[in-house]
Amino acid sequence: MPRTHPLRPEDPQELGGYRLKGLLGVGGQGTVYHGVAPDATEVAIKLLHPQFADDERTRKWLEREFNIATRVHHFTARVLHSGIHSGAPYIVSEYIDGPSLDGHIDARGPLGEEELFRLAIGTITALCAIHNAGIVHCDFKPGNILLGPDGPRVIDFGIARALSTLSTRASGNIGTPAFMAPEQISNSHQMGPYTDVFAWASTVVYAATGTPAFGNDEFNRNVMHHILKDEPDLRGVPEELCELLYACLAKDPDARPTAAVVEYRLRGDQTAPSPIPLGRRIGEDLTGHTALVNAIALTELGGRTVAVSAAQDRTARIWDLAEQSQLGAPLEHTASVLAVACGRIGDLRVAVTGGQDGRILVWDLRTGRPVGVPMTGHSGAVLDLALSEVDGVPVAVSVGIDRSVRIWNLRELRQQGPPLVPNTAVPSLACTVIEGDPVVLVGGVHDRQVRVWSLRDLSPRPVTLNGHTDTVKDVACGLIDERPAAFTCGYDKCVRVWDLLTGREIARLQHASAVISAAPGRIGARPVLLTSGADRRVALWDLTTMNTLSESLAEGARTAPPLVVAQGQIDGRPAAVITGQTQALRLWSLGPAYLR
Numbered sequence: 171m172p173r174t175h176p177l178r179p180e181d182p183q184e185l186g187g188y189r190l191k192g193l194l195g196v197g198g199q200g201t202v203y204h205g206v207a208p209d210a211t212e213v214a215i216k217l218l219h220p221q222f223a224d225d226e227r228t229r230k231w232l233e234r235e236f237n238i239a240t241r242v243h244h245f246t247a248r249v250l251h252s253g254i255h256s257g258a259p260y261i262v263s264e265y266i267d268g269p270s271l272d273g274h275i276d277a278r279g280p281l282g283e284e285e286l287f288r289l290a291i292g293t294i295t296a297l298c299a300i301h302n303a304g305i306v307h308c309d310f311k312p313g314n315i316l317l318g319p320d321g322p323r324v325i326d327f328g329i330a331r332a333l334s335t336l337s338t339r340a341s342g343n344i345g346t347p348a349f350m351a352p353e354q355i356s357n358s359h360q361m362g363p364y365t366d367v368f369a370w371a372s373t374v375v376y377a378a379t380g381t382p383a384f385g386n387d388e389f390n391r392n393v394m395h396h397i398l399k400d401e402p403d404l405r406g407v408p409e410e411l412c413e414l415l416y417a418c419l420a421k422d423p424d425a426r427p428t429a430a431v432v433e434y435r436l437r438g439d440q441t442a443p444s445p446i447p448l449g450r451r452i453g454e455d456l457t458g459h460t461a462l463v464n465a466i467a468l469t470e471l472g473g474r475t476v477a478v479s480a481a482q483d484r485t486a487r488i489w490d491l492a493e494q495s496q497l498g499a500p501l502e503h504t505a506s507v508l509a510v511a512c513g514r515i516g517d518l519r520v521a522v523t524g525g526q527d528g529r530i531l532v533w534d535l536r537t538g539r540p541v542g543v544p545m546t547g548h549s550g551a552v553l554d555l556a557l558s559e560v561d562g563v564p565v566a567v568s569v570g571i572d573r574s575v576r577i578w579n580l581r582e583l584r585q586q587g588p589p590l591v592p593n594t595a596v597p598s599l600a601c602t603v604i605e606g607d608p609v610v611l612v613g614g615v616h617d618r619q620v621r622v623w624s625l626r627d628l629s630p631r632p633v634t635l636n637g638h639t640d641t642v643k644d645v646a647c648g649l650i651d652e653r654p655a656a657f658t659c660g661y662d663k664c665v666r667v668w669d670l671l672t673g674r675e676i677a678r679l680q681h682a683s684a685v686i687s688a689a690p691g692r693i694g695a696r697p698v699l700l701t702s703g704a705d706r707r708v709a710l711w712d713l714t715t716m717n718t719l720s721e722s723l724a725e726g727a728r729t730a731p732p733l734v735v736a737q738g739q740i741d742g743r744p745a746a747v748i749t750g751q752t753q754a755l756r757l758w759s760l761g762p763a764y765l766r
Contacts, residue, residue, distance in 0.1 A: 304696025524552025
């Protein structure tokens with residue numbers, strides 16, 4: 171860290187329970203203090219300028235971003251805490267006793283070859299951890315690398331990206347010109363991990379030569395012109411690094427390797443997998459069904475991700491997504507299979523399917539054989555299924571065309587309690603837990619509401635999600651900031667996002683037409699939502715910002731509107747499974763890490 175200076179008269183003496191012992195620096199984002207925790211641990215505290223968070227919603231969003239940063243540990247100054255002081259956000263991180271990389275080079279000159287390789291490996295490992303947590307640094311530079319006693323540490327990760335998203339006031343000030351990537355200058359792409367990879371390479375060139383890859387002068391426009399138009403200058407860089415650095419400094423973001431691939435190569439592994447960009451097809455169609463696929467569910471089986479698809483050809487099928495092959499024989503019904511959900515009964519991995527014939531079947535996913543006999547009770551088709559657990563007992567919840575919602579004990583394969591009979595047709599349901607209470611969310615056709623019922627005593631919860639102006643087509647549940655959330659899709663062309671603790675609508679995600687399906691998930695530590703619409707678009711949303719990461723995922727590769735989407739991991743990489751009015755499943759990359 172830089173030398174500690176005395177506090178100024180206008181500086182606070184304490185921040186969030188941390189005593190301030192001095193001033194480390196002042197910059198465009200805020201003021202950095204040297205602090206001491208109640209247990210005498212030394213910390214660094216960055217207090218952002220108040221204009222970066224001048225309303226409650228923005229401050230809460232910044233806190234969410236900082237909370238994600240606490241999950242990053244490798245070769246970084248660990249983020250310990252964050253909060254608000256007099257309306258301004260602050261972030262507390264580990265204090266690193268050592269100079270910044272640029273300070274070291276100013277004092278002693280470029281690094282030797284051995285030091286350079288240690289710096290390169292340590293900092294790219296830090297970027298891998300940052301990207302895996304769903305964070306993009308956006309201001310990676312020598313000033314944000316501290317040379318601690320145990321090696322390099324990356325600081326300030328996540329802050330620049332957070333500020334760039336907040337308001338147009340920050341536009342044009344995010345990043346340091348000599349270490350900016352082309353997309354930061356031209357706005358040709360949103361910033362992503364590829365932006366950090368470019369800045370990392372320019373930083374390594376600087377560490378080796380004392381000069382950034384595209385020069386560094388007082389006229390920022392000259393530097394930015396070189397970044398956009400010219401080749402990097404790698405004279406003085408060890409020859410064994412040049413090819414890798416050239417690749418990282420590609421003008422096209424999608425042509426750069428990921429941080430993970432760079433780390434592989436630095437460690438001598440030339441067989442590292444190539445990244446698959448966001449929205450790229452993965453392999454060929456998964457074919458086997460002879461009629462429309464109605465539903466998809468993803469689960470883990472033997473350490474691998476499998477999909478179970480339900481179709482109008484009276485079968486469900488199990489697919490190994492990494493091998494892109496069908497596992498075993500089809501799971502046969504006597505009529506069209508309309509719904510599927512996956513879960514566990516004890517140690518048994520199962521799929522539960524519901525059909526046009528009103529029957530619900532449980533299947534052992536390892537053997538492909540039915541478990542027990544079909545469960546019956548609906549007087550018509552089973553439209554949707556979800557799984558939950560009530561006091562340790564695994565249950566399935568189904569909704570039928572007969573307008574009843576039924577709960578099934580999966581250990582005993584029987585109906586549990588009387589059916590719930592909402593006063594409207596129900597096309598969709600989802601299960602979650604609210605304050606320890608397992609619940610089912612039931613979407614309505616005519617009243618356009620989503621009701622919440624306790625699965626313990628079948629009583630209505632005092633929360634009704636009311637806001638759609640047309641039929642609610644799909645309901646899904648997930649977590650945002652560790653709080654239970656619901657996502658409801660409507661014919662009113664939007665997805666509404668709800669806080670289930672308060673019943674409050676917290677966001678509205680707009681499509682150009684009716685929204686058909688929603689699938690929440692995570693890319694790294696960041697919650698995301700995949701949605702499909704009748705406008706033939708599949709959108710990917712960042713649930714921390716409520717902005718789109720992609721508005722047209724898989725566009726141009728369909729002949730009909732997508733009906734169903736799901737998301738999960740294939741060999742550790744985020745991916746989407748999409749099916750439309752076709753007989754096949756298609757796999758799409760959601761990026762090797764958090765890409766957009």
